[in-house]
Amino acid sequence: MKKISAKISLFILIGIIISACNAEKRVPDGKQLLIKNQILVNGKKINNEDVHNQLYQKPNSSILGYRLRLNLYNLANLNPDSTYQAKFTKHPGKYERQAKWLSAKQVDRLGQSFLYHGIHDFLKKTGEPPVIIDSVKTQKSLSRLKYYYFNNGFFNVEADYEHDSVSLKRGKIKYNITTHNAYFLDSIKATISSPALDSLYNISKENSLIKSGKQYKTIDFSDEKNRIASYFRNHGAYFFQPTSIVFDIDTIEKKHKANVNVNISDYSYQDKDSTKTETFKLYKISSVDIYTDYAPNTSKQNITDSISYQNFNIYSREKLKYRPQAITDAIFISKGSVFADYKTVLTSRYLSNLKIFNPPSIQYEIDKKDTLNNSLIAKIYLTPRKKYSFQASFDLTHSNIQDIGISFTPSLTIRNIFNGAETLEISTRANIGSSKDLANPNNQFFNVSEYGVDFKLNFPRIFLPFSTEKIIPKSMIPSTLIGIGYATQKNIGLDKENFTGTFSYNWNPKRNNTARFDLLNIQFVRNLNSENYFNVYGSSYNALNAIGKTYITNPDYFNDNNDLIIESGTSGFIKDALARNTAPTISEKDYDAVKSIEERRVRLTENDFILATNFTFSKTTKTDLADNTFYLFKTKIESAGSVLSLISNATNQKTNQNGHHEFFNLEYSEYIKTEFDYIKHWDLNHEKVLAVRTFFGIAIPFGNSDYIPFSRSYFSGGSNDNRAWQPYSLGPGSSGATNDFNEANMKIALSSEYRFKILGDLKGAIFADAGNIWNVFDNVTDEKSTFKNFSSLKDIALGSGFGLRYDLNFFVVRFDFGFKTYNPAEETGKKWFREYNFGHSVLNFGINYPF
CATH class of the missing domain: 2.40.160.50 (membrane protein fhac: a member of the omp85/tpsb transporter family)
Structure with missing residues (x-):
């Protein structure tokens, strides 16, 4: 099998080398392979990636100038089925002869085998067809280049291209761009129909992304739309959308300058068969309703239990299973506050982080009881996850100790265990592995093992007898983790038991920041096989053995080969050497060496x-x-x-x-x-x-x-x-x-x-x-x-x-x-x-x- 693989690899390598001289193999007559794009802007060559990404056609990819994928594609037979059938057409009777000792079905299947078909499919998929110069795509590329520079403030840009032939079947395209002068923003004004939005705009315009004196860029206007819309929606404008913003840009009778007018019209909505408009309003939250066991697949919720807690209304179809505070701590939307998008996002994020609910649905409705029609009812629909869930994973692993490891990890999660949105995870693990670096006198393949169990109890809050809201507000999604674990392992030959305990606090100071404070992190490591030390740490044994052979001590320390016996001989000689009870008296150099060996042995074998x-x-x-x-x-x-x-x-x-x-x-x-x-x-x-x-x-x-x-x-x-x-x-x-x-x-x-x-x-x-x-x-x-x-x-x-x-x-x-x-x-x-x-x-x- 190895010889066949080597021959196939050699065949592919030789084919690649031969085809390297024939990159135009699949370039049709009268066509040319695109070997290079060149973009000149105002006479200067441009290598900017954003600019080159505007082109529809790019040369075939290469590695250090070599078009590997193109040459792989050229090796492929594009019609292997026809080639296979042609073999029988050219040699009448061959099909019947093969069918006699293979069967007709097997002969047909042979045509779909790797050697006849699969290898060519692989080469086509892995390879890359030749990029043929296409004048239509070149013209599209030119249009995109013009559009790119137009969007960057060059309103009078001119562009053309040249098609240069390098050889009969190879060519390159050169794009010539003349930008002329860029346009800069001059005066910036705003026309806003809604007085409420006009006030908000004036407060926030200092943070505007379009400012007088900046070069025009279309992306700035798009980002400014989103900035204004986000600011408005975070300050009560519930119905506002970016589409309500229109920028009027005036360049008439202006020399490379543009005046900008920010137009924000009234709110337009459909009412039955007619379209109505009204000024945008700023909304406040009049009520927060929480449905703790919402069933999304039925319209009949049949509420049987409810409670009002700190201006929150909590409803349940069955008896309420959660302490009210456990739910309301995760809600950032509050009665009497101004509607804000970011509060909706924070609430959704925190509720999802509890891990006891599916992602929540948060909806807003106009409060019909408000005669001014500027109040919203926030409705939060929560669908509980199963109280008990079982998971198991099976993994192949590799680590600094194990060359290969097989692990099985089953776990049980219990949600809302104390009715405060807590989760308890009980997990066990079993791992067996192989390491060629470890002492292995029995020559076993699986000479590494570990078994353990862990308990992790998570509280969705800082678990302390006093409030930490001013230091770590709930917007940072704080949690407390209490964990204990036990593991027994056989890996470095000493065999260990490992007991761990953790009491830690976790929070996110900012979106992409995480913090963890372990108030207690306890570990107790007990060595079960300390007497095996010198079997594991062979270099220490060899150094000690070499020293031991140079001194006369108790002959019971040595075996028939005059080597120190592990453990009785090594411990006995160390004791005698450190007591200077050897003949002759141990030298200072050897004394220091033995002392160092013993200190390391004690350090690595004592319980921690x-x-x-x-x-x-x-x-x-x-x-x-x-x-x-x-x-x-x-x-x-x-x-x-x-x-x-x-x-x-x-x-x-x-x-x-x-x-x-x-x-x-x-x-x-x-x-x-x-x-x-x-x-x-x-x-x-x-x-x-x-x-x-x-x-x-x-x-x-x-x-x-x-x-x-x-x-x-x-x-x-x-x-x-x-x-x-x-x-x-x-x-x-x-x-x-x-x-x-x-x-x-x-x-x-x-x-x-x-x-x-x-x-x-x-x-x-x-x-x-x-x-x-x-x-x-x-x-x-x-x-x-x-x-x-x-x-x-x-x-x-x-x-x-x-x-x-x-x-x-x-x-x-x-x-x-x-x-x-x-x-x-x-x-x-x-x-x-x-x-x-x-x-x-x-x-x-x-x-x-x-x-």
């Missing part, structure tokens, strides 16, 4: 208890999934153990043998940690994107801790980090990753990536990743691993490479090849490009983009 408080803030300018010009900023600050230390000091608690305090016989961690993450994307047009990421994080132990717990430390390398190194295999500093899972408490990461389209949904990327991890302000003394001053920045590693990505719409499959470009662990003179080859490259598999 973390009681932290943290605050996270993020801001993005991304509007939707298609937005490729945006930035994302995220920062986090975390403090752990300080409250427990205050309590211990205030109550004069005794310290343990290490000089540290304990909480329930557990030595707790104390540190402060902060992170800054910034991502920026630039859309370079033609489906090209430049993406940059910067990250800095540092965790500083103090008080009750000399180091950072493994779960809160940093690592470098992997598919979402420096892709030229495997996970945990870079750093710290220039130490050369001497340990198996290298981590530290400070990290710098810089990445840039140029993304481009290759063909269809297949994308490519060229990237460069820089960064490293270091130890700082902790108990690590190795100079190569520590960050001393700015001179340590010379230890920043650089990796570069290229990648392929395939967009499956719901996620992107990614393969990246990373090459070590600058390796700080190498000797001076051997740091640059010493391992820049495929033999030392790292292949990363990932899901979605790295940043």
